[in-house]
Amino acid sequence: MTTVRGTTDAYAALEDGALVGLVGEREGLALEALYGRYGRVCYGLARRVLGDETLAQDVVQEVFLAVWRDAGRYDAGRGALSTWLLSMTHHKAVDSVRREENLRRRRNAALSDVFETGADDVDDEVWSLLRRERVRSALATLPVAQREALTLAYFGGYTQREIAGLTTTPLGTVKTRMLAGMRKLRDVLDGVADEGASR
Amino acid sequence: MNGALSHEPWEELAVGYALAALEPEDEQRFLAHLPNCPTCRQTVAQADGVLAQLAYAAEPANPPHQLLERLRATVGQSGTAGGDREPHSAAGRVLHRRRSHRVGRRPGEGGLASRLRTRGAALAFAALVTIGGLAGWNVALHNDVASQDTRASRVDDLLRSMAKPGAAKVALDEPQTGATKGFAVLDGQHVWLVLDGLAANNPAASTYVLWQKNAAGNAAALGSFDAAGGTQVVDIGTMHPQPGGVAALAITKEHGRAIPAQPGTPVAAGPVSQ
Numbered sequence: 001m002t003t004v005r006g007t008t009d010a011y012a013a014l015e016d017g018a019l020v021g022l023v024g025e026r027e028g029l030a031l032e033a034l035y036g037r038y039g040r041v042c043y044g045l046a047r048r049v050l051g052d053e054t055l056a057q058d059v060v061q062e063v064f065l066a067v068w069r070d071a072g073r074y075d076a077g078r079g080a081l082s083t084w085l086l087s088m089t090h091h092k093a094v095d096s097v098r099r100e101e102n103l104r105r106r107r108n109a110a111l112s113d114v115f116e117t118g119a120d121d122v123d124d125e126v127w128s129l130l131r132r133e134r135v136r137s138a139l140a141t142l143p144v145a146q147r148e149a150l151t152l153a154y155f156g157g158y159t160q161r162e163i164a165g166l167t168t169t170p171l172g173t174v175k176t177r178m179l180a181g182m183r184k185l186r187d188v189l190d191g192v193a194d195e196g197a198s199r
Numbered sequence: 200m201n202g203a204l205s206h207e208p209w210e211e212l213a214v215g216y217a218l219a220a221l222e223p224e225d226e227q228r229f230l231a232h233l234p235n236c237p238t239c240r241q242t243v244a245q246a247d248g249v250l251a252q253l254a255y256a257a258e259p260a261n262p263p264h265q266l267l268e269r270l271r272a273t274v275g276q277s278g279t280a281g282g283d284r285e286p287h288s289a290a291g292r293v294l295h296r297r298r299s300h301r302v303g304r305r306p307g308e309g310g311l312a313s314r315l316r317t318r319g320a321a322l323a324f325a326a327l328v329t330i331g332g333l334a335g336w337n338v339a340l341h342n343d344v345a346s347q348d349t350r351a352s353r354v355d356d357l358l359r360s361m362a363k364p365g366a367a368k369v370a371l372d373e374p375q376t377g378a379t380k381g382f383a384v385l386d387g388q389h390v391w392l393v394l395d396g397l398a399a400n401n402p403a404a405s406t407y408v409l410w411q412k413n414a415a416g417n418a419a420a421l422g423s424f425d426a427a428g429g430t431q432v433v434d435i436g437t438m439h440p441q442p443g444g445v446a447a448l449a450i451t452k453e454h455g456r457a458i459p460a461q462p463g464t465p466v467a468a469g470p471v472s473q
Contacts, residue, residue: 012399012428029273035270037396037429040259043266048257061273068274078244080378083251090250094219122354123430124259127395130382131255134370139256140376153220154253160220171293175211182214186249191370191470
């Protein structure tokens with residue numbers, strides 16, 4: 001398996017915004033550099049949601065082609081480039097999984113813990129470990145019901161109504177749990193809340 | 200307050216929208232509301248930022264090489280070192296001329312403990328696995344043997360620091376976007392940085408500096424380093440805590456090679472949890 005980082009060396013000094021600007025000027029190598037920076041995390045997310053490597057590849061290709069076609073859509077004032085790419089990846093993966101309509105695979109994907117890395121660089125491994133630890137510690141601060149609602153939606157691709165059915169919970173309660181859980185996660189990840197506390 | 204309470208249902212929809220979890224009729228209703236509501240636009244943006252971090256719980260993975268080839272073919276780039284056009288940027292032209300293929304890397308077999316060269320490293324990893332519950336890693340090292348030894352040894356030491364009781368792992372986020380640019384690992388005696396996506400600096404003209412700040416806001420430099428871009432582990436060195444403890448860390452990019460007395464504008468920063 002070839003590392004996706006092999007083409008990024010000459011662009012290492014460029015910030016994300018500058019790189020996207022070059023993509024907007026139709027510089028294909030700049031797109032490759034972006035793919036090198038974020039292809040792994042996008043693919044990992046798509047693979048987790050879809051539970052299918054071929055479909056995940058299709059999603060990642062769609063994401064980076066969308067950047068190629070309209071790099072001007074990225075607005076740095078609204079958030080990080082990684083946020084934009086991962087949001088696109090998630091939405092496309094969820095669209096794809098709903099087309100597939102494999103409910104059992106979706107539930108397994110939502111609740112499973114995947115430890116296989118597939119990376120071929122120890123620095124990348126340590127980075128992935130730290131990021132994963134951080135988010136899992138943050139998730140652990142949530143009440144179980146809030147965590148379940150968020151992970152079923154994010155990794156399982158379920159709608160709020162489907163989650164209400166799966167958990168035998170009123171739809172209004174699911175919506176409330178998602179909002180409360182998201183606010184709590186935001187505060188923990190921003191360092192505002194004590195990461196060790198849980199209700 | 201009545202206004203806040205009446206808006207809560209919209210914020211619930213905003214979170215559902217960010218999660219792609221709305222039923223079609225709810226999504227339609229919310230999209231009609233969104234252009235006229237800055238509160239909801241902010242809620243969606245904040246939720247997107249949180250969810251981008253959640254994505255890392257999914258474990259990044261290398262896509263197959265053919266995906267890159269498909270991408271290249273679709274955007275009109277050839278798959279060889281020679282492209283059809285000279286890129287516009289200087290970086291692109293340099294890469295275009297000396298492009299090389301790093302092919303033939305294969306994922307290693309066996310777990311990380313079996314690949315690291317020292318018994319001490321294997322024990323440190325085992326401790327980390329026990330503490331973090333992270334069994335079953337399957338990691339490959341670069342085929343470059345010399346750099347592999349150096350990097351494995353450095354990561355050995357970092358893993359030992361991470362496994363020490365009370366070791367702090369501090370996320371360093373870009374202030375404007377919230378993007379995580381690195382983690383600092385403090386084990387009470389030593390400081391490490393694990394960086395990803397911090398733009399490479401020109402070592403002839405600038406340097407990055409890692410700062411500690413106490414609760415009173417007083418800053419002291421922990422050390423300086425050069426960023427290579429991409430992912431890298433940096434050994435900052437021995438930690439000398441300042442009076443008042445460490446409340447926060449920050450990375451600045453300074454002109455020249457000397458560490459200034461006071462930090463410039465942070466490029467990444469984060470609080471130290473107690």
